[in-house]
Amino acid sequence: MSEIKQRTLLIPVLVLLFSLGLSIIVTYYVKRDTNKIAAQQLEIVATEIKEKIQSRLNAYIQFSQSSSSFFMASDTITREDWKFFVEKSNVSSYLKGFQGVAYVASVPKNQLQKHINRFKNEFSNEYTLFPKLEMEEFTPIIFIEPLIDRNVKAIGFNISSNVNMRKALEESRDLNTAILTNKVNLIQEGDNNGQPSIVIYSPVYKKGKPLNNVNERRKAIDSWAALSFRINDFMEGVVAPYNLDNKNQIHLNIFDGDTLNLNSLLYNSEINLNKSNTNNFNNLLLPIKLKDKIWTLQFTQPKEGFFNGFSIIVLIIAFVISLLLSFLVFSLSNTANLAKRIANNLTSDLSKKNEELFLAKEVAEESENQLKLISNNLVNGMIYQVITLDENRREFTYVSDAVKDLYGCTVQEAKENPELVYGRIHKDDIEDLILKEQAALKEMSVFRTEARVVNLDGSIRWSYYISKPRILKGAICWDGIEIDITEQKKVENELIIAKGNAEESNRLKTEFLNNMSHEIRTPMNGILGFTDFLLNPDLSEEKRKNYVQIVQSSGKQLLHIIDDIIEISRLGTKQVSVLESEVCLNDLLLELFSVFDIRAKENKIPLYIKNVNRQQKVD
16 A cells, blocks of 8 residues: 555656656746847847937937037028027927037137137126147137027037037048037036036038138138037937836947947946846847947846746646646647747838838838939929918029029029029019919919029029929928920910011002002003093094003003002012113103093093193093
């Protein structure tokens, strides 16, 4: 009996031990697949965080370059102008961590005292340049917004006294682009307690100076636009949505450059994180390229321990239901397979998403290239997009290369100075163009008009404008086309003149035919009338001869009229010839009198002809 009991106890123990061993093995593979899924999720989240950081940095860089463009577009900028620009930009509401945007002047050593005296007058003798060092060129902050207590301390600070800041200033000047500093402490924060910060410098050059190489840019430098921000404030809200719990949260370190040490550490999302054993964490490094600089993002996430979470549950279930081994193995296997499928699905979805993004990018680039090809090959015209900044200011966001042929300026020049285009419209056509544009804007309808444009050589051409307004990011955007219709206008004018000439010619022909019909009847009456007289048998020989002469004269007159008609037809072909001969005025008048005398008698109208020698009367 004892042996049977021992066997009875032994079998459950063996089953329990076997099931526990098997459970440990299965739990190991489950843990491995779970960590693999966690690593893939970490990569997805890290990519999203990187894109958010990149997007925020691009927004900072864009605003820095816009600030630089604001200074370059104006001859002089006052503190009030700078304040108005910053307030209207509403920069503090959409740039996280924004501390201030400043104007940094370039002051040679020989002009330093003049500079200090000028700004002492402007700041009521409170302006001073610090720290006081011997330098060939000083770069003090003279404007800064918002002008609050902490930023007031920065006015007069010589940027070149800081090695990192001076290096960024010189690189932005030489490369003509926005440059980020290494990690710095802002003068507003003090030397010890301030958060790690970054400053972006964008160069401002003197107007009209060439910028083709480094030497030219160094000679042309006038000042810089400087935008500063705290790294911790900048990162606020970026990582927070991914801290799902205290156990499996994602941590982020940002390093300046590709060296990972405390000196280059810009940001740490969890300062108290214990990383004594790095094997307990999933690690991922992602670089961000910023102009000529690199930030390295280090993502870490705690791995799940062997006796934590799902693994311990598996072991407890295995111990409790060891007698249901087959079912337990089956369920654990299914669990492992399910975990693998989830991992594969996540990997597949990520690959598909990347492929779709790549294809969408190719389609967008192809569409953009097609649009540029069409717009640049538009005959005698250009395509443009212009934003209305206010009542008197506009800005081209797009203009085709044809602007060079129409206005003699490049695309970049037209974007920087819209007056190179709008300033060439004929002054007599501006008022009509504005009225039509206002009417189109009121109805949000298509705007069409014709206007004269003054060419660079002073000649005039005609342009046809057609565009339609729409609202784009709160501003009025006009998408339109301008076409040179000078030749069309010339043809129209020629057609109008030709039409007038044709109408005048037609009128003259009509009058001529009316006159000719009357002129033909006159000699015909003479021929018919005197032919009747010739039929009289009692007519004397003298009168018969006289009547025959009259008939012949009327026939000749009719022949002359026919010749005149032929002569008129020759006028169209310019084949008219002039014949000159002597004529007896008395004979001519007698012939005419004889012809018209018949009609006068028929109508009982007295007709007379007089000359200096005789008078003849017909009753």
